[in-house]
Amino acid sequence: MAKAKTLGGLQLSGKLGDTLVFVRYGDEMIVRMAPSPRKKDSWSSKQQSQRVRFRAVTWHYRWYKETVVVPIWNLSATVRHTGFNLFVQANMPAFDQTGKVSDYSLLHFSTGPVPLPQNLTVERNPENPAQVQFRWSTNRLSQAEMASDKLMVFAYNPGYKSPLNTGASRADGVASLDLPTDWGDRQLHLYLYFQRADGSAYSNDRYFTV
Known part of the structure; x- marks a missing residue:
């Protein structure tokens, strides 16, 4: 008027x-x-793709918030970057413009200062495909490595959101894990990392597929 x-x-x-x-x-x-409200179709294709990817990784965050982000990523939070910020930033590259995971090797579930061991390997038990075996070097541990550090495994599965505890320590050098029987012998995306025995610190994860 x-x-x-x-x-x-x-x-x-x-x-x-x-x-x-x-x-x-x-x-x-x-x-x-007079300025008019920005219409949805005024976003460029690049901006729309970025919004789709962000929504996808935000859902990813919400799904793993209590089991992964709070206990692990929040430990690496700073004044400028929250655990949410760090998790989203680390996982954004894994999603394509449609919001789907395009590269499983770019997903991350753990971060931190604990070192990973040398010569870490993963393979299925040839006699039992439902069992996965892990091996790593145990000689010459550095000052940052503790013999009591625990090997943890995150097996990416849309219906499963908790890390798996192998029950093995860094000093063991070997571990095995029996997977849920309903997972069968299909391809698995595994993310291995170590945690302090008291849960006070974690390592970055390393991706394997078997």
């Missing part, structure tokens, strides 16, 4: 249609277009 006032001159101000108008007697006329 526009308002007009006449007291020794003309004064008009307000909105006329999509135009904001302000006229003062003796001054120049000032006219500018």
Whole structure:
């Protein structure tokens, strides 16, 4: 609505249609277009893809918040970056423009200062495909490595969201894990990492597929 006032001159101000108008007697006329709300289809294809990816990784965060982000990623949070920020930033590259995981090797479930061991390997038990075996080097542990560090495994599965405890320590150098029987012998995406025995620190994860 526009308002007009006449007291020794003309004064008009307000909105006329999509135009904001302000006229003062003796001054120049000032006219500018009113800003209109941004329409959904005004986003560029790149911006739309980025929004889809962000929604996907945010859902990913919510699904693993209590079992992964809070106990692990929040330990690496800083004044400038929360556990949420770090988790989203680390996992965004794994998702494509449709919001699906396009590269499982780019997913991450653990982060931290605990070192991973040398010569870490993973393979299925040839006599029992439902069992996965792990091996790593145990000689010459550094000061940052503790013999009591626990080997943890995250097996990516849309219906399963908790890390698996192998029950093995760094000093063991070997471990095996019996997978749920309903997983069968299908391809698995595994993320291995070590944690302090008291859960006070974690390592970065390493991806394997078997």
